[in-house]
Amino acid sequence: MLTYLRRSVVMAAISLVVFGFLYALAGTGVAQLLFRHQADGSITANGSTLIGQSWTSPRWFHGRPDDTGPYAANPKKGIAGGDNPLLANGVAGESGATNLGPRSKVLLADTKALVTYRHRLGVDPTEDLVTTSGSGYDPDITPLDAVVQIPMVAKATGISQSALRHLVAAETHGAELGFLGSSYVDVLQLNEGLARLERAGH
Amino acid sequence: MGFLWTIVTLVVALGLTWRYLGSYMAAVFDGRVHFLGAVERPLYRALGTSPDREQTWRRYAISVVAFSGVSFALTYLLLRIQGSLPLNPQHLGAVGPALSFNTAASFLTNTNWQNYGGETTMSYFSQIGALTVQQFVSPAVGIVAAIALVRGFARKESATIGNFWVDLVRCLFYVLLPIAFLAGIVFVGQGAVQTLAGTVSIHDAMNGVTQTIARGPIGFMEAIKQLGTNGGGFLNANSATPYENPTALTNWLSIYLLLAIPFSLTYTFGKLVGSVRQGRALLAAMVLIFGVWVGFTSYSEHQGNPAVAAAGIVHQPTGNMVGKEVRFGDTSSALFAVASTQTSTGSADASYDSFTPMGGFGLLTGMMLGEVTPGGTGTGLYTMLIYAIVAVFIGGLMIGRTPEYLGKKIQAKEVKLAGLGSLVMPLVVLVLTAIAVSVHAGRIGPLNSGPHGFTEILYALTSQGNNNGSAFGGLSGNTPFYNVVGAIDMLIGRFGIMIPALALGGSLAAKNVVPESLGTFRTDNTMFVGLVIGVIVIIGGLTFFPAISLGPIVEQLGHGKFF
Incomplete structure (x- = not known):
């Protein structure tokens, strides 16, 4: 049972870093680089x-x-x-x-x-x-x-x-x-x- | 004319996607795709597993439940301590316990039911770290569960059905991440916002209006929200807001993305069981039902709104525009709504509560069919396979033979599991609706009076039980009653079907394959497609008919009456 828990925690941590922060930050970087006006709200x-x-x-x-x-x-x-x-x-x-x-x-x-x-x-x-x-x-x-x-x-x-x-x-x-x-x-x-x-x- | 071309272009794009994404996913889950091997291998080491260490269905199911439990705890925790975390330019405080409980259950089960207004409740940290993460992970869990069930059909005399962790990593890195990232760029290019800077204040000298506008990392969340059939948006009004869904092109892209994986998985299924014709039969059943629903829902929304007509605007050439955005128009909004309700996505580019009675009927019944036409990512395929087993069983009864599906004998155990999987949803939805209308805490929820108020309650519990997440938004769902009841609804609707599906996979994998003979009941022809459609419509239609009659049907028939 502990193995399942350990794997779950590791997987959740990896997901938090990669699919949360890396994804959103890389996305923001690309967006600001390519489409600054749109990414800031078409102001x-x-x-x-x-x-x-x-x-x-x-x-x-x-x-x-x-x-x-x-x-x-x-x-x-x-x-x-x-x-x-x-x-x-x-x-x-x-x-x-x-x-x-x-x-x-x-x-x-x-x-x-x-x-x-x-x-x-x-x-x-x-x-x-x-x-x-x-x-x-x-x-x-x-x-x-x-x-x-x-x-x-x-x-x-x-x-x-x-x-x-x-x-x-x-x-x-x-x-x-x-x-x-x-x-x-x-x-x-x-x-x-x-x-x-x-x-x-x- | 424009609507016809919208349909034609979607059919062509989805047809190509079905063929190529379908076979690509088959290759991914067969372990034949390796271009990210350098990322994969260290991940398997960290997880302490490897692709050649396979699991029995029990271990696979325990892994699903353990991972979901940990995800639930983490999401709940992050929302509760939101006030002390960074990336919170609006200084929003902690999310309350009942709302955090409901939201964690909602995003973990790929429902994305939202009892909160995003821009006034969630910090950027929560949107990214708690919600977007689950928007990747929860569809991936659904997809790998479907693949595990398909392996049950594809293998013979096997004790195992794959390795959950390996399948999950492959699904996330090879399927969801690349497609979502590319789509995110398109969303932003069209005008979706993607910034970590906070709100912006502007004064318009022409009309003297001063606005403070909410912004955030929206565009890329939007991409995975649609691709993963999640549906939970950054802003309260979801895809109706121009910052999430700025143009008719992004609206088209949203519809395409949310249908792409669920339809393509039927090809993956065919490929993995060695007969694409089998996948095509399931696809045909999905497309036929979906097409009929698109037809009558779009037609209903193209009619005017009865209240607007009664107020003196009888001629409504642009259809029912209450709660709809001008840049999308009536029919495209209806198409989006049908796609969103029948894929367990639940995103909304219009107010579904303000749809005409028959338009709302189309959305509600679309979910009641059990989310199989084409259903959510993975969840649609495994629920469809459960219905197919029921269809094979009924077919077997008619011709008096032991039913077989794809060479596997369907025996008492499989029929029991399929029966359980197909009855859990209607049972939990109807019982919880009955409870909600029986207690005061449930009856004070609806905004609208009369039959429409009842429909708001029925819609909410149907949506959560089917892990859809769309809403008749007038219902005040952020109460302890609806937060807790809704969370229970979502968890049973998710695991009450997924675990029987995995058990089916295990049971089928252990069987040998019966060679095809002249007497074998064929499951790749028109007859079978008709039988499957019949099963779907009877389970959805008949079980829910009394409830539907009290809601949208009464409302439609009550000509000239206002509540």
Whole structure:
């Protein structure tokens, strides 16, 4: 019996060193050497292109509603997950979905509130704009989700609708390799493009 | 159209992998691969063993249990003293005793059920030293147990079925490590994070948002998490988070990785027993069931969400997007979910709790089939072989002959062991679900009301009993009740099947081979594939039908009703 135990301890120690630390450290080394920008989180001047943010002003294109109140990562625990895994505007949270079932009264009420909110901003919402995502901070919307917001943004910024349509088209990423996943628009990049457009005096 | 190409490319890639990874693994476990001999030999010396010292099934099983026990103790200890260990930039404190117990059982059994949010609970040391290590070791234990059972069929009049330590070392170094490392590079290249620096704070001047973003050594953990059908992610929202699964390409790669070894092992099986046709028959049964489930689950998720429709958005061209990420879309998320639930992986690129009733039904029943289509790494193959023995037994009853499988007589002892192996899971899942809904501590768990709340409980115990680890995430699992009950569920679901499988291996290895005759019941043709599918569906379908009816089926039929 002692032999089994001794072998088990030796094997566990080898595993800890090789498959824990050597693997993770060698991986980090290679990652930092080859893909430093990605490995550090795709951080740009205004945030990470992979982490959604809360956009509330009609001057910007909005992302998916993951931010506050009933749309928090885990309403039961009272954690506001919103647009950030750890902390956004002083509110603590972690990544996560609402986990509301397809026939949940809470989901129905939340969605109704979001539809009303979008209508008030002058947007005829698509489903993505009134539903929360899997991570709680989806950085992307579909091109159609951006297009339905064009009247709102045009009115608030004074930029012509056709210029905004060009912007959305220019910022649209096609499905990867032409067939994987959906085509999408990164909301942060889209709004950075919008800011450039404004600075250039339309 | 895009979804069709996703399927086509996966089929082609997995077909090639089945053929070549399958034969490579056969060579590895036959001891014909030596390119890391310089690493292997000192390891065997340290372990005090060598490839020519083989074990009986009992010694093999004791080695499995001893090694698992030590791994359990070490993982538990590391989580409990997390606060005093290095690599903890967020200064997270010790993990509580009940949660550490559940997590250690979960990672040791290759379940990766997570009652915690990774970014707010686990230090980098714990993620690397306690969790990633088990993500390599636990699938390797599953694979070598399957190989030991296959040797039972391949050998005649042999007292031994291999050497656990040698098999384990070979599996880890020749199979898991190289593939995971290469895949890790791709994940990071696509945008998965891999750093030991702590969180980062950024202020966006455009909207005034200030964020503190969690980071960590994520990308390489992601690679082994999918390859080893583990499923436990670094972050709470698992593969839905862009830092774990940044693009549609990594989503495709995840699906590919988690199906690669379980499917390929059927080729390894065929190769080791000397007839690839036998492996192909098992593969066919797996693929047929898997394909049907992908079909109706993707179709269900492409329908709209009933609550969103009732709120006024009737036209939902992109399907049910509640809890899904835009970059993946509805059908690819459904495909990922089916692959993840039917391989005992349990990773999630969407919120399974928010799937449509029939979509959730697809995921739940996929696990209830016993994780054999294709199942987890190794665990899928040995459970499938147990079902195949049951199928052979039923076939033998129909034609009135002593059943044989691969030339081995299937007698009372083998049928008893196969019966035990196939009934342990449904028994433990249903009994524990009954207990959970009978006590207050169990009933306060669910987030959702009505039938969906019941489904959350049933899903949790099915997932843990099948060592899957995916969740209907609304359930508050981090309570003493669910931590302890879940850990028991996972341990029985793991060892209650693995040990009978090893015993079967030992019993079969000792037998002589009966020469094939005209009257031999063939196990490599369409008839047998149909029989195996029948056994899987009857054991999964009929035992769980009453429970399923109370959950997703009631929810689906309750048109227009909200809970």
